[in-house]
Amino acid sequence: MRPPKPRIAKPRLHWRWVRGKWEPYHRVTWTEGGKRRSREVKLDWKGDSEELDRLYWLAQSGRHSAQQSPARYTWRECIEAWRRDAVAGQGKLQDSTKAGYRRTMDAIMEKNSDKDMRKTTRQGVRAAISTLSDTPRKASRYAQTVSLLWNYAATELDWPLGENPARRLARYKPAREFEPWPEWMVAKLDSAPESVKIAARLILGTGQRPNAAITMRRDQIDGEWMRVRDEKGDQWLEVYCPQSLRSFAAALPVRGAHFLAKNLREPLGYHAVERAFRIWRADLGDAARPFTLHGLRKLAIVELAEAGASDAEIQAVTGQSADMVAYYRKRASKRALSKAAQERRK
Template sequence: MKPPKPRIQRKGLIWRWERGAWQPYHRSYWTEDGKPRQKEVFLAWGGDEVELDRMYWLARSGKHATQVRPATHTWRECIVEWRSDLTIQGELAPSTKKSYRRAMDTILEKNGGKDMRDLTRKQMRAALSNLAATPRKASRYAQTISILWNYAAKELDWPLGPNPASGLAKYKPAREYEPWPDWMIAKLNTAPERVQIAAELIRGTGQRPSAAITMRRDQFAGEWMTVVDEKSDEMFPVYCPDRLRVFVDGLPKRGAHMLAKNLTEPVGYSSIEHAFRTWRKDLGERAKPFTLHGLRKLAIVELAEAGASDAEIQAVTGQSAQMVAFYRKKANRKALSKAAQKRRE
């Protein structure tokens, strides 16, 4: 004899006697091509009313596992195809591929399984707004989205609409990075140890912050150091100044890298950047305009003030001739203003 049917009643909820027990189903109705349709979804509640409630509302909202269709035209599919395209990969510089890979890894982590066609321009603008504090990163993200969208539409023949990132990758720094002033260099001894180390490496090597922060100990050998040109992905030897050599020799050995996370990995750039921003905030408003990149620019100014030629400065920092000329003006102006003012004394 069957036990009484469960009293739980809801819209679309039906009960059937199966496998010696009352089993719940959710039935939904709709019209397709003028014809009435219906579908039933089994709710595996296991006799638990709380679980039944959860399963019912999943089915009611169309999110039950049996209702959700696997996404097609996903970001993951597109990225895999793009990375496998030998023609494209052969045309890109190593540094360009590296920067795209970082942006694509972020997309894969957050939205890899999502349908590309679901992305709207409004959502794209919102995502870039969240990256407003790092405009260069925001620009690269928008550029990567745009490249993948165009690739899917033109090379994969996917039925996509207008590119939601079109025209949004327009990064231009509001101003050039300011070299650190003397007072901020003097305050460096109040910064966290890892910020001090990063600052000395950036200033001493003239490299980009990301390259300096991830330097290995074996990149320093006597009076020479091996630095990385991130644009060409090449390494080349540069003379190591005495001040930096003494500093490096005095650092405790905690791993293979100068700033070691563990024995084999370096501390990440974002970790150093966060520590730097926290310290900079403690210095007050006048420190706000200065960034870690400003230490690289300071290296150019210091070299220029020491009498180095443009070619010599480029050999150390790897900066373009235009950039060296721009920051040389700051060094020349300081020297000229000092000479002019001295005449009044």
């Protein structure tokens, strides 16, 4: 037998027997097109009359959460759409690149999930980037991610967003400024562990990212040409192989399908080589601390520029962007000018 209905009566307040108990609902009725229509909002009062009163007046004024229109053009909606989109969204990105974007998107969701993207200002993006100034790589990735999402929402979701507030905020500066190796450190490679020595020569000779060089197969060098993998663009490039790299590769002992072989079929992992590099770098002293394996890729740009290669020629070898090539070419220009100036002193 049902217990009596609560003796609380208010305009538009209706009680319904639901799953063995009385539940209050705020009901609005109207006529539309000659038909009677209604809308109900359940008031989750939990048996508390004061809470019922509060929820009732929210519903009466149209401010109850169930009466609010879902927010549109939010960061959450855009990020979730990008993550679902296997073609225009994540499509051709490498797993490591996708993981980096996802981490930054999680941070954006944490603070801006339900905020309207259209209200984002360039000043707001700058302020967010400035909080990451101690970690330049994260700051640059934040600007890149905001720009990526903005362009995706504008072109793929057809959202009326206006100008991209993160446009060019990460331009002309790498995610991290990798220092090209100095000559003395390259000369010290003869004392490096074999895995570090081979990895360094492959990175410098190919101009590719450390992981692409470390996992390079022996059959990727065929006579005067080599096939190298552009990991970021997920494509293979055919690049002329310099004689110095051909001679170095030919002299290496064959231990498997890869130059740096874990076994007959698998290459050594990046982390194993990088760990050996850090131990060797520590033995070189504090002067070597700023330099990483990635710095050899930047040194390749500097060496090519000093040899007289054009930006387009450098891009054809390394696969790096025009902005990145221009950024590191400045190092080569200053070195070349300083050498010319100092030579005149003789």
